[in-house]
Amino acid sequence: MEDDAPVIYGLEFQARALTAQAAETDAIRFLVGTQSLKFDNQIHIIDFDDENNIINKNVLLHQAGEIWHIGASPADKAVLTTCYNKTSDSRVVSCAAVWRMPSDWETGSHESPDDSAHNPQTLELLCHLDDSAHINTACVLWEPMGDGKRVISLADNHALLWDLQESSTQATVSNTATLEGKGQLKFTSGKWSPHHNCSQLATANDTAIRGWDLRTMSQIYCIENAHGQLVRDLDFNPNRQYYLASCGDDCKVKFWDVRNVQEPVKTLEEHSHWWKTYFHFHINLPGNQHFSKSCFFKETFPLFYIVKFQSFPTAKLTCVLDIKHLILNFNT
């Protein structure tokens, strides 16, 4: 793998939203959502062919607005959610919606790639994940390993648990949790834990990380000042139920044991020459890579660093196994 040249893929717009397609188990596939204020935004479907070290891609139109967050259904690989900004009448509104990809996107692209570029297909709206009381959705989380019927959206200081019905065309709020405290608190990011029967949620607001029990919709732990500056993203270790990784604007990646949140288990900053300039967040690549690889993704200079951890409690950075450059947009 190390001999391979970096795979570079250029986008025309800035992009901030990226996810691995969880329901796809055969291929390494990512979904990328773009941000443009003036033009129609796109969703790029990127297939990485591990053996030949090449990339296949398809483009779908997302006309609703610029995409800030993207999530792929764990059950149906054609279904995804986006959080997007809609600008109208000099107002900016953050919305969230469930979409379905057109059924023939895959076949079309292989036959005539140029065609799809010039006439990209459009996503089919399934339902909105907003109600009048809760706007400004920061992200939408699918239930991991679920049947694609439950999602959580984080809107301002509320976490909303939605049930999707009628093939995801109807969404109703089944439960809510509210973040309370002084000042204007606002969720910035979150992850639904795949452990404990998917009954836990971790959220980030400002510099704090909080854990929630979804059965009671109450807070179970809180890491105040987890990072010196804003927490950008966090994720669970898919193999160790108590371990959590987070990254923030202080250019650090920290690993936590949620049973003891006083001190991080490990802090990575020694390799800050890769990270220091660019604030970053990280995602997990489920199913398609070795079990304990985590992936760090840098916004504005989007590189994948797939880092293998020998054993999570000590979280030793043993080597950088592979660097795949997925250059999403250079126009920043």
Added chain:
Amino acid sequence: RKRLTFSGSGCQVSAASWTPVIFVYRHFISTFLSWPLSEDSGRPRRVHGMLKLYYGINKEGKAAEQAESLDPCDINGAHFNPDLFLNKLRRECSLAELMDQETCMVKQIRSLDSDMQTLVYENYNKFISATDTIRKMKNDFKKMEDEMDCLSANMSAITEFSARISGTLQDQHEQITKLSGVHTLLRKLQFLFELPARLNKCLELQAYAQAVRSHRRARCVLQQYSHLPSFKGIQDDCHAIMDKLAQELRQKFRDGGSSAKDLSECVELLLQLDEPAEELCDKFLSHAQSRLETDLQGLEAEIRPYPSAPAVKDASAPRLSSTAAAGELASKNIPQMANGKLQAFVGDLAARYFSLVERRIQEEKGVGDNSLLVRALDRFHRRLQAVAKLLPGSPVPNQGTEIVIRAATERVKQYLSALQSFYMDSLTDVRQALATPRLSVVSASGAGGGALLGASILNQIKSVLASVHLFTAKDIAFSNKPYFKGEFCSQGVRESLVVSFIKFVCQSSRQFCESAGDKGGSTPPALLLLLSRLCLDYETSTISYILTLTDEQFLVQHHSPVTPVTTLCTEAREAAQKLLNHYVKVQGLIISQMLRKSVETRDWVNTIEPRNVRAVMKRVVEDTTSIDVQVGLLYEEGVRKAHSSDSSKRTFSVYSSSRQQARYAASYTPSAPMDTNLLSNIHKLFSERIDIFSSVEFNKVSVITGIIKISLKTFLECVRLRTFGRYGLQQIQVDCHYLQMYLWRFVSDENLVHFLLDEIVGSSAHRCLDPAPMEQSVIEVICERG
């Protein structure tokens, strides 16, 4: 030779006067014999050699002869043939040459002849003088023989007289000897007869020792002659008296009330009276034990209400040693049995005593006056040395030394913790000083406090070193022990006191970075700055100063490896660096938070046309200025790149060169090859990368640059998350211009500020719905007005 033999047989009396004669004779002979071989002068030797050569008698010549024998014309050769030689000459040489040859030869012959004559004459002369000497010696020896005969005759006459005199005196001598023997006997008898009376008198006067001594002298004699009635009587009397005496002694001993010295005297006397030793020993030890028991109990009782340490040791140690001394007396006669008992006894008591002493020492917690403790330990140690002299094999003194060593190590530990608490207290004081509300006072007192802190800590270390130094003072007995000479100095004082303290300072400093860490910073930033300066000072001078001081005071000889100065300096430098980095992060975070709030809480789409610089920007500049002042008090200025003439007047392009918005629609290709533009962008990303959280250097400019970098980077990241309207963008333009006007002077490289502000304006333009930038001149007017 014959003469020599004769002189050897001469009388012993005259042997000394013969020696020179023999010497002379010998010398003569050796001279005479060795003459022909003499190598003293060069000339005779050469002449001799030439003669030998001439007559052909040289042994060495034989080798030469063989080599030269073939030439009959060689005049010096053995096979010289005169005819051949002459013929040859006549044939080969001219007349003149022949004449020359002839004169030369005549000259040689003449000189050889004269040499030969001289030699013969010299030899002859020597023979003559040797003959004269021998003749003269013959005469002298004859005269000496006559005198010797006369001497032996006189000697025999003297012997005869002497024999006659001793024969006459023999009888009288025998009589005198007999008389003196009788006299001695009579005196002995008199002593015996007087003995009972004397013993009685001694008993009356209680001079037991004298009585026992007298009795011992007489006892054997009385025993021997007890078959004679008169002696029997005396013996019986003496027995009776001595029994009484023993009775009295036993009584006295049993009472045990008297002093240790009296007791030991009693024991000694009783032993001489053949009392059973073992019983006596037991009894004696039990007496001693009971008395020491009360002493120890007294001590135990005294320990509780904290009496002064030396008093305790004063009281107990001499008693212990006197016990041992008495015990030693007892054991003199019956070494094996008593020694074992004594060892056990002393060991038992010493163990209890030591436990008491240790308890007492442990209670000595105050670090105020070390000299008192050292003196007490010294006295304790000396007393135990006395015991060591009495009981050479006893483990007691070693245990005592161990106690002293333990006490010393304990003391060092206490000093370390005292130093540490002093350090923490100083920090608390500084922290309180920093908490005073007025900003200018804070920074001023901060700088002063820094210097004060350093100085007071150094003084404290010095005074502690002086206190600990007492342990190794010359007049303290145990300072000669190898432990106090070596290990105590290097491991004890240097490592576990001084080095540990320095490490503690570094470690506690680092903890300020870690524990306060990202949790909002309970530590005031000024304290971080101050500690960083302190650690840096340690690195540059203080550590090496302290360690040199220690090494000099304690004459440390490093047998075991010790922590080198460089390691400590590195540690201090790391701590200083970490503190300063942390300071930058904390200050950067404070300013970042202000900027973040200001960006996040505003509706940038629907904002009015900018008329002023926002207040938060003014606040940022103010804070940066005050941080600049604060850092300037403790750190040097540092270097900065040369300013360009228009530093405050840069303009920002709303669209940076790399932003090419309009390019997208036509040129989008799914395969996205790496075109040249892409490559140049990659290049740009690497070349312009700024290390936001990089380490700062130890100077003001670097520190402020670090803070500004963090602040502006946060500003940039916040802007990138927002959407702007036309006036929102213009407000950002105004704000950035204002920051440029004031921030450039603080940083090492103004291009850095320019670059970041350019990025901010560029990003906000990119995130703008209606990007219509403001006129540069308007921006300048607004900023100058604000």
